[in-house]
Amino acid sequence: MTGQTAAAATEVVASPEEIREVKATAREVGVFYGETNALRNVNLDIRKNEVTALIGPSGCGKSTFLRCFNRMNDTIDGCRVVGGIMLDGDEILAPNVDVVHLRARVGMVFQKPNPFPKSIFDNVAYGPRIHGLASSRAELEEIVDSSLKRTGLWDEVKDRLHAPGTSLSGGQQQRLCIARAIAVQPEVILMDEPCSALDPIATARIEELIDEIRQHYTIVIVTHSMQQAARVSQQTAFFHLGDLVEKGDTEHIFTAPRDERTQSYITGRIG
Amino acid sequence: MEISLLTAVVLVLAAVGFLSGRSRALATAAGGARNLRSLPGHYGYYVAVWCGAPALLLILLWSFFQGTIVESLLVAGLPDVQGLSEAELGLLVNDIRNLASGNIVSKEIDPEMRAAADRYGSLRTMAFGALAVLSLALAIGGGALARGRVSPRFAARERVERAVGVFLIVSSTIAIFTTVGIVLSLLFEALRFFNLIPFTDFLFGLEWSPQTALRADQVGSTGAFGAVPLFTGTFLITLIAMAVAAPIGLLSAIYLSEYAPGRFRGAVKPLLEILAGIPTVVYGFFAALTVAPFFRELGEDLGLDVSSESALAAGVVMGVMIIPFVSSLSDDVINAVPQSLRDGAYGLGATRSETIKQIVLPAALPGIVGSIILAVSRAIGETMIVVMAAGLAANLTANPLESVTTVTVQIVTLLVGDQEFDSPKTLAAFALGLVMFCVTLSLNFIALRVVQRYREQYD
Numbered sequence: 001m002t003g004q005t006a007a008a009a010t011e012v013v014a015s016p017e018e019i020r021e022v023k024a025t026a027r028e029v030g031v032f033y034g035e036t037n038a039l040r041n042v043n044l045d046i047r048k049n050e051v052t053a054l055i056g057p058s059g060c061g062k063s064t065f066l067r068c069f070n071r072m073n074d075t076i077d078g079c080r081v082v083g084g085i086m087l088d089g090d091e092i093l094a095p096n097v098d099v100v101h102l103r104a105r106v107g108m109v110f111q112k113p114n115p116f117p118k119s120i121f122d123n124v125a126y127g128p129r130i131h132g133l134a135s136s137r138a139e140l141e142e143i144v145d146s147s148l149k150r151t152g153l154w155d156e157v158k159d160r161l162h163a164p165g166t167s168l169s170g171g172q173q174q175r176l177c178i179a180r181a182i183a184v185q186p187e188v189i190l191m192d193e194p195c196s197a198l199d200p201i202a203t204a205r206i207e208e209l210i211d212e213i214r215q216h217y218t219i220v221i222v223t224h225s226m227q228q229a230a231r232v233s234q235q236t237a238f239f240h241l242g243d244l245v246e247k248g249d250t251e252h253i254f255t256a257p258r259d260e261r262t263q264s265y266i267t268g269r270i271g
Numbered sequence: 272m273e274i275s276l277l278t279a280v281v282l283v284l285a286a287v288g289f290l291s292g293r294s295r296a297l298a299t300a301a302g303g304a305r306n307l308r309s310l311p312g313h314y315g316y317y318v319a320v321w322c323g324a325p326a327l328l329l330i331l332l333w334s335f336f337q338g339t340i341v342e343s344l345l346v347a348g349l350p351d352v353q354g355l356s357e358a359e360l361g362l363l364v365n366d367i368r369n370l371a372s373g374n375i376v377s378k379e380i381d382p383e384m385r386a387a388a389d390r391y392g393s394l395r396t397m398a399f400g401a402l403a404v405l406s407l408a409l410a411i412g413g414g415a416l417a418r419g420r421v422s423p424r425f426a427a428r429e430r431v432e433r434a435v436g437v438f439l440i441v442s443s444t445i446a447i448f449t450t451v452g453i454v455l456s457l458l459f460e461a462l463r464f465f466n467l468i469p470f471t472d473f474l475f476g477l478e479w480s481p482q483t484a485l486r487a488d489q490v491g492s493t494g495a496f497g498a499v500p501l502f503t504g505t506f507l508i509t510l511i512a513m514a515v516a517a518p519i520g521l522l523s524a525i526y527l528s529e530y531a532p533g534r535f536r537g538a539v540k541p542l543l544e545i546l547a548g549i550p551t552v553v554y555g556f557f558a559a560l561t562v563a564p565f566f567r568e569l570g571e572d573l574g575l576d577v578s579s580e581s582a583l584a585a586g587v588v589m590g591v592m593i594i595p596f597v598s599s600l601s602d603d604v605i606n607a608v609p610q611s612l613r614d615g616a617y618g619l620g621a622t623r624s625e626t627i628k629q630i631v632l633p634a635a636l637p638g639i640v641g642s643i644i645l646a647v648s649r650a651i652g653e654t655m656i657v658v659m660a661a662g663l664a665a666n667l668t669a670n671p672l673e674s675v676t677t678v679t680v681q682i683v684t685l686l687v688g689d690q691e692f693d694s695p696k697t698l699a700a701f702a703l704g705l706v707m708f709c710v711t712l713s714l715n716f717i718a719l720r721v722v723q724r725y726r727e728q729y730d
Contacts, residue, residue, distance in 0.1 A: 075617055077533070103620035110618070114611040117634050117728055126629070127619040166728065177615070184619060 023048040023188060023218040024069065029083035029093075031064050031073065038064050042083070042244045044237055046188070051210060051219045053233035053250065055226065057265065060239040062222045066190050069220065070106040071099045087188070104131050107181035111193040113173035115165030115180075120157050123165040123176055124148060127184035147183040151175045151209055171202025178209065182217070189213075191221040195228065207232050226266055230254050238262045273399050274334055278327065281410050285323030288414040292318030292421055300423045309428035317427040320434045322414030326406040333402045341394050349387060367391050457708065460701035467695045468496045473702060475499065479665035481685060481696045496699050498706065500667040504675035505651060505707075508586045508661060511671055512650040515590025517643055520597025524639075527598070528605040529627055540599065547595040555659030558588035563660055566672075575672060580662035583671040589656050596646040604638025605631060637722045644718045648711055654679040678707050 024046040031039040039061040046052050046069075054062040064073065071092065073079045085092050092102055104127075115123050124144040127133075134140035144161075148154040153175045157168070165176055174194055181189055191210070195203040210219060210232050223229050229236055230250060237247040238259075246253060246262045257263045293315035300306045307314070342364055355363065366376045370388035421427070465473070476497020523543065527536050563584035570577030577583075608631050616626040632639070654677070662674030663684060685700040692698075 070618065072614065072618060075614070100620045100622055103618060108614075108618035110611060110614060112611055114609070114615040116612060116615065116630055126616075126621075130619070130621050130625050130629075164728070180615075180619065 020050070021048040022046065023088065025086045026065075026068070027084045027086070029065065029068055029081065029085060031061065031068065032080040032082070033076070034078045037242060039242050044244060044247055046218060046220055047235060048218050049215055050234040051214050051221060051232050052235040052237065053229035054220065054222045054237050054239060055224075055229050055265070056239035056245075058224075059241075061242045062237075062239045063192050065239070065244075066192055066220060066222050068093070069188065069190055070103045070108055071097070072108065074099060104184050105186055106188045106190060107184055107186035108190045109174070109177050109181055109192070109194045112197050113170055113177050115168070115173050115176050117164065117166055119162045120148075120165050120168070120176060121161040124179050124183045127180060131184060133184070143183055147179040150182060150213060151179040152205070153179055169202075171198050171205060174198060174202070174206060175209065178206070178213075182213065186217065188218045188220065191219065193222050193224060196224060203228070226254075226268075238265060240265070274330060274402075277403055277406060278330055281323055281326045281330070281406060284326075284407075284410045284414065285319040288322035288418070289315040289319040291414075292316075292418055295418055295421045296423075296427070299421065307423050308426055309431075313427040313431050314421050314425070316431045318414055318417045318421065320431065321417035322410050324434070325413050326410035329406050329409055330402065333406075337398055337402075341391070341398055344394055345387065345391050348390060350383070371395075454708065457701055457705045460698055461705040463693070464695060464698035464702040467698065468702075472496065473498055473699075474706070477667055479681070481681075481699055494696060496695060496702075498678075498703060500665040501676060501678045501681050501703065502706075502710075503667060503669070504582070504661075504665070505677040505679075507582050507669065507671060507675055508589065508657060508677055509647060509650040511583060511586025512589040512593060512653075513643070513647060515587055516593045516597050516646055516650075519590075520594045520642075520646070521601055521639065523594070524598045524601035524605060525627060525632075528602045529623070529631070540602065543595045544599055545595075546592065547599075549592070551592065551653060551655040552659075554588050554592050555655045558584050558656050558660035562588050570672060577672045578662075578674045580660060580674040581672050582661050582675045585657050585659075585661035586671065588660060589650055589653055592653070592656070593646040593649050596649060597642050600642035600645065601635070601639045604635045604642070607638070608634045633725075637726045640718055640722050644715060647714065651707070651711060652679060654683055658683070678703050 022045045026042055026044045026046075029039065029042040030037065042061075042065055044052075054066060056062050067073045068081055068085060069087075069092070071081075073081055081093055083093065087102075087105065091097070107127075116126060118126070121144055124147050125134075125140055128140060128143050134143055145154065148157065153172060156172060157163075157176075165173065168176060174197075178189075178194075195206050198206065207228060210221065213219070221229075221233065233250045235247070236250040236253040238245045238253065238257075238261075240261050246257060246259045253262065254266060257266060293311045296307055296311045296314035297304060304311050345367065346360065346364065349363075366378065367384060367387045368391060369376045370380065370384060371392045473496050476495060477499050478495040478497045479500045480495045482494040527540060531539065559580070563579060563581060566581060566584050566587075567577045567579055612630050612634060613626055616630045621629070657677045657680050661676065661680075663676050663680065664674050665676050665681070666673055668675065682700045682703050685696060685703075
């Protein structure tokens with residue numbers, strides 16, 4: 001899209017035969033926690049119906065950057081965000097933006113599964129209820145059913161929709177949280193290390209799920225696992241010490257990184 | 272005094288036992304502490320426990336039973352006591368005891384009594400001597416035996432840990448046994464009361480006027496012991512107090528934990544807790560001198576007849592007093608709800624108020640109910656404010672503008688002053704206490720069930 005500013009990072013060159021529509025654009029985004037500058041001058045395009053992986057060592061600012069997209073940094077005292085993020089042409093960092101509406105468009109899945117202490121049904125129905133997405137009980141049930149089916153949880157929980165969400169296993173809880181997020185029918189889903197608390201089998205299940213649902217959504221995922229980034233993402237951005245060092249197609253980043261720091265990180269020498 | 276000295280000696284012996292056990296363990300272990308099965312200190316504690324525990328237990332039991340045993344020995348040795356009643360005998364023994372310790376006695380001292388007093392003194396000295404010898408022998412013998420068992424392969428730590436376990440069990444049961452004791456003492460006195468006044472008259476009677484006659488022909492010689500007005504009074508005042516404290520306390524807890532900036536919270540929370548530290552007598556002044564006249568004047572302006580001592584004044588002030596119970600505890604439980612739940616709700620686009628009402632409060636419900644129960648029991652038990660602001664008249668009314676009285680206030684008035692301990696007037700206090708105990712117990716039970724039914728457990 002437009003506005004390709006000269007940044008520290010190298011530019012993505014899209015192959016001409018692909019039409020890759022941009023969903024969100026971050027321009028010169030910076031984040032301050034009090035006096036600390038946690039993130040500097042990030043420019044990144046998020047493409048529609050693709051998975052963008054944010055990688056980098058701990059404390060590099062990737063989660064902070066992720067949380068700019070749904071303004072979750074607003075809930076942290078003393079946190080200040082500068083720059084601009086356009087979502088489908090709307091500026092979302094402006095002070096007059098309704099964050100409630102924004103978060104309905106940009107859903108989020110957290111590092112640790114955090115189902116509400118309510119029934120499985122109520123967990124998924126929570127978002128549609130507060131946003132008034134269903135006009136009848138039948139419609140609400142339809143939304144819950146389809147969200148659970150899309151996350152592959154339906155067969156496992158259909159007989160106990162009224163059991164507490166916290167009674168599920170860790171992997172099931174995380175899929176419940178994904179179902180809860182997609183029940184609001186968001187355009188973008190942010191995932192903050194969604195598999196870090198899960199075992200390899202549950203992780204594989206979630207990765208499969210991410211790949212399945214990306215045709216309906218745009219996904220941004222923070223991950224510490226290089227293999228996960230390589231497996232699920234089409235685009236990768238590497239952060240280091242608050243800077244966006246390198247971005248590009250996942251294939252390029254992992255096979256031919258241009259920056260030495262990226263090279264070191266993906267081969268396990270720093271991090 | 273002598274017993275405390277003996278206890279101190281045993282404790283010193285135990286300390287010596289600790290040191291000797293530890294040094295013996297180190298001495299028997301060739302090549303230092305590494306070759307010991309347990310740490311040197313454990314051997315020390317093992318010896319100390321065997322030295323101290325049996326001796327202290329003996330001293331404790333002895334001091335419980337010494338009085339009765341010595342007295343029965345004394346009585347057995349007294350001439351011509353067969354003709355005396357129990358009360359007279361008690362008086363006599365008391366006199367002898369006073370004489371022996373040099374206090375004033377109730378009648379003239381005859382040589383027979385002097386002899387008895389001397390015998391009492393020598394019995395006591397003998398008993399103490401026996402105790403001292405026995406307990407010191409036990410301490411030294413136990414310590415020496417335990418010290419003899421110390422060897423590098425000896426499992427001292429396991430034994431010390433078992434002893435500590437027993438000690439912990441005993442500590443935890445003390446509170447339970449105390450409660451049982453309280454209930455039993457209430458129960459026995461209350462049963463004596465119900466022998467005089469029928470149970471149904473007490474529980475369902477509508478009139479409370481606890482008089483007992485000094486002479487049979489006195490006016491108003493028959494008292495009425497119907498507890499209903501007292502319980503409705505208690506209920507009314509508690510209700511008013513909770514109507515003030517529950518909403519204000521809960522709302523301030525929500526503000527403090529969810530909305531207030533950290534510095535404001537840090538300043539306001541201790542200030543609120545000061546409310547809990549004000550003596551209830553001071554609240555009583557405030558209720559009687561400021562709030563009650565205020566309500567009275569307000570009522571007059573509105574054309575209502577407000578008594579100068581009203582349930583409303585007492586209830587409102589009591590409500591203010593228990594605000595911190597609700598707010599401080601609720602604030603803590605609301606803060607304990609994990610941030611991840613709030614993040615989850617915010618991430619779905621919930622507003623702050625939706626998050627609080629639908630996610631945070633349900634998760635914090637058990638703690639909130641707990642804080643309210645605590646406040647209710649505080650309100651039911653409160654006496655001073657009611658005495659000063661609500662009066663003593665046992666009116667059976669649901670009108671908060673009249674004066675009422677509560678169970679605790681009546682218990683106090685029944686037991687204050689010179690009273691016979693077998694008159695229904697005095698015994699009624701125990702019956703009231705027993706019923707109140709049952710009421711609060713069932714309240715707690717119901718609240719516990721409610722919490723179990725509706726709670727949303729977050730981990």
